Amino acid sequence: xxxxxxxxxxxxxxxxxxxxxxxxxxxxxxxxxxxxxxxxxxxxxxxxxxxxxxxxxxxxxxxxxxxxxxxxxxxxxxxxxxxxxxxxxxxxxxxxxxxxxxxxxxxxxxxxxxxxxxxx
Amino acid sequence: xxxxxxxxxxxxxxxxxxxxxxxxxxxxxxxxxxxxxxxxxxxxxxxxxxxxxxxxxxxxxxxxxxxxxxxxxxxxxxxxxxxxxxxxxxxxxxxxxxxxxxxxxxxxxxxx
Numbered sequence: 001x002x003x004x005x006x007x008x009x010x011x012x013x014x015x016x017x018x019x020x021x022x023x024x025x026x027x028x029x030x031x032x033x034x035x036x037x038x039x040x041x042x043x044x045x046x047x048x049x050x051x052x053x054x055x056x057x058x059x060x061x062x063x064x065x066x067x068x069x070x071x072x073x074x075x076x077x078x079x080x081x082x083x084x085x086x087x088x089x090x091x092x093x094x095x096x097x098x099x100x101x102x103x104x105x106x107x108x109x110x111x112x113x114x115x116x117x118x119x120x
Numbered sequence: 121x122x123x124x125x126x127x128x129x130x131x132x133x134x135x136x137x138x139x140x141x142x143x144x145x146x147x148x149x150x151x152x153x154x155x156x157x158x159x160x161x162x163x164x165x166x167x168x169x170x171x172x173x174x175x176x177x178x179x180x181x182x183x184x185x186x187x188x189x190x191x192x193x194x195x196x197x198x199x200x201x202x203x204x205x206x207x208x209x210x211x212x213x214x215x216x217x218x219x220x221x222x223x224x225x226x227x228x229x230x231x232x
Binding site: 032034042043044045046049091093097107108109111112113114116 | 154219224
């Protein structure tokens, strides 16, 4: 149980285009999803927290108009990188939490496999 | 916000020896401390976690200790094997917003 998928696993796009990444919890309801960015040989940096049915909460320094997050259902959150530039090239990882659900380990996050974005 | 520091950044051990990674956190309100193992290009995998009401937890060759007073926690891997080679991250989480703050990571290399 507690499987999280991401699609696509990798994407190459031209500068100026937009890219959408999907994060799905396959066998549980995710009240909260998190989006991270990880540059080579660095740690995971939290970009935003996404709660189903409400606006995402962005971390300081993350442009909400550039990184659009939608959490339309308890099993799907999407991250859209708008007008992508080479400096947006990174490994984007989502995680899902069952926080708020009865009986759940509220702190544990289940990670997706990540999406490698390369902007030319 | 929470600030997690992790040391060392790299660690090379002989197969069969022990490896210890240490982390400190800044906010005494943090109450959940997971450790993740990440192989190149893969997702972080939870290997062990500990809550603030427990001082130590062990799972086979892996153990974690927590000192709430000093605000530090450590990962201990005994009898290391080549497949333990990876990047290890510690993290800390608040009780209310469930966000994880990650340490910078430790690259562990187990020499055969």
